[in-house]
Amino acid sequence: MRDDDHQFAYDEQAVHKLSSKVLISTLVKRIRKNLKLYYGGLDISKAIITGKPWGGKGTSRTFRFKIRAGEKNKEHVIFVKLCPVFPACNMAAMEYETLKLLYAEMPSVRKYCNVARPLDFFPDLNAYAMESVGTKSFKAYLLKKNSLLRCNDSLSELFSLVSGCASWLSGFHEITKSNESVCFDSTLFIDGIKEDFDWCLLRDFKFQNSTLVLLEMTIGRFASFNGKFNMPCAKCHYDFTPAHVFISNDKISVIDILGVENNPIYDDIGYFLASMATVNSIPFYPLFDYQRADRDLCDKFLEVYLSETTYEREVFMLFANIFKLKRLLVWFQAQYTRFNDIIHPFVGKTFANLRLVKIFEESILSTINKISIHL
Ligand SMILES: Nc1ncnc2c1ncn2[C@@H]1O[C@H](COP(=O)(O)OP(=O)(O)OP(=O)(O)O)[C@@H](O)[C@H]1O
Numbered sequence: 161m162r163d164d165d166h167q168f169a170y171d172e173q174a175v176h177k178l179s180s181k182v183l184i185s186t187l188v189k190r191i192r193k194n195l196k197l198y199y200g201g202l203d204i205s206k207a208i209i210t211g212k213p214w215g216g217k218g219t220s221r222t223f224r225f226k227i228r229a230g231e232k233n234k235e236h237v238i239f240v241k242l243c244p245v246f247p248a249c250n251m252a253a254m255e256y257e258t259l260k261l262l263y264a265e266m267p268s269v270r271k272y273c274n275v276a277r278p279l280d281f282f283p284d285l286n287a288y289a290m291e292s293v294g295t296k297s298f299k300a301y302l303l304k305k306n307s308l309l310r311c312n313d314s315l316s317e318l319f320s321l322v323s324g325c326a327s328w329l330s331g332f333h334e335i336t337k338s339n340e341s342v343c344f345d346s347t348l349f350i351d352g353i354k355e356d357f358d359w360c361l362l363r364d365f366k367f368q369n370s371t372l373v374l375l376e377m378t379i380g381r382f383a384s385f386n387g388k389f390n391m392p393c394a395k396c397h398y399d400f401t402p403a404h405v406f407i408s409n410d411k412i413s414v415i416d417i418l419g420v421e422n423n424p425i426y427d428d429i430g431y432f433l434a435s436m437a438t439v440n441s442i443p444f445y446p447l448f449d450y451q452r453a454d455r456d457l458c459d460k461f462l463e464v465y466l467s468e469t470t471y472e473r474e475v476f477m478l479f480a481n482i483f484k485l486k487r488l489l490v491w492f493q494a495q496y497t498r499f500n501d502i503i504h505p506f507v508g509k510t511f512a513n514l515r516l517v518k519i520f521e522e523s524i525l526s527t528i529n530k531i532s533i534h535l
């Protein structure tokens with residue numbers, strides 16, 4: 161690939177075939193060429209740029225670059241993210257545009273919230289470059305700190321970070337809010353869940369029968385909300401989880417922000433709540449306090465988000481929990497399938513029955529409980 165190739169149009173098959181080595185050397189040249197634009201005062205002649213693959217494959221790959229330019233211990237880190245182009249959307253272009261908007265506006269809306277500084281866009285690779293927001297992810301922090309051995313009183317930093325996540329999300333929705341709202345429609349909502357996972361299949365696992373009956377009843381009663389509630393809409397992050405939240409320089413920074421227009425705010429809210437309540441990782445954290453994550457931490461998140469808006473409390477809590485329930489169902493299937501695929505179907509099923517069912521069943525029941533207050 162020549163250095164001036166970014167003048168050419170995107171060719172999905174050609175990009176797919178490029179090895180990481182070729183991509184890194186191409187990107188190093190481009191970063192060097194534009195370095196003055198990224199970092200004004202840098203002595204380019206002394207800059208040493210090295211790159212590493214950081215995950216993904218094919219046309220969906222992330223690379224990490226380090227730039228050292230002679231200044232004592234000074235190092236800059238840049239990520240370049242390649243995305244596929246789908247007929248309905250170009251993810252790289254959308255993420256880059258959302259990043260530019262948030263980088264300009266987030267600090268004035270939420271002082272302690274941030275996003276990565278957008279640096280460049282390479283159309284021929286359908287890739288964008290941004291500055292690193294550090295290495296301390298909220299997911300890693302949550303898994304370590306939310307331990308069964310710690311009492312709530314000793315967890316003020318954890319609660320304050322959860323508050324920061326809520327503040328970031330409410331700021332994001334505030335900046336990108338749309339003038340339209342969407343009226344809740346149970347058929348659309350239920351079809352949306354079934355597209356990803358038909359919860360009837362939960363019968364194949366060791367959930368209590370009473371849980372499944374209660375779940376069916378609760379979802380069946382969503383029809384009584386039809387036409388009664390308008391859900392506020394804004395851009396949607398689309399993957400707002402603790403793994404995409406970073407803590408750097410006392411600020412909350414968020415990455416991987418797609419920015420789908422005009423989506424009910426409850427999508428991102430329910431997504432985050434379900435993901436915090438069922439967070440999973442290898443190696444496992446046997447002391448992770450799932451109950452606290454599902455209740456106290458979720459409650460804190462909702463209280464802080466709500467406090468930064470003028471939404472009616474009852475309605476906000478109701479829909480936040482309805483959308484959390486949706487995510488719990490979809491994610492049970494997603495986590496089960498991941499283990500199934502990585503290890504072996506028999507091991508996957510045993511793992512789901514011994515571990516996932518317990519975590520998800522408790523969270524599904526507590527969420528149904530919260531929804532039931534309004535039914
Ligand atoms: N600006 C950034 N600052 C710090 N780390 C980053 C940044 N961008 C990407 N990363 C790192 O690269 C990883 C993958 O990035 P990202 O989540 O954007 O890609 P992805 O294709 O959505 O991957 P995944 O499916 O793992 O979420 C992140 O989990 C994070 O560790």
Ligand SMILES: [Mg+2]
Nearest residue numbers: 399404415416
């Ligand atoms: Mg991601």
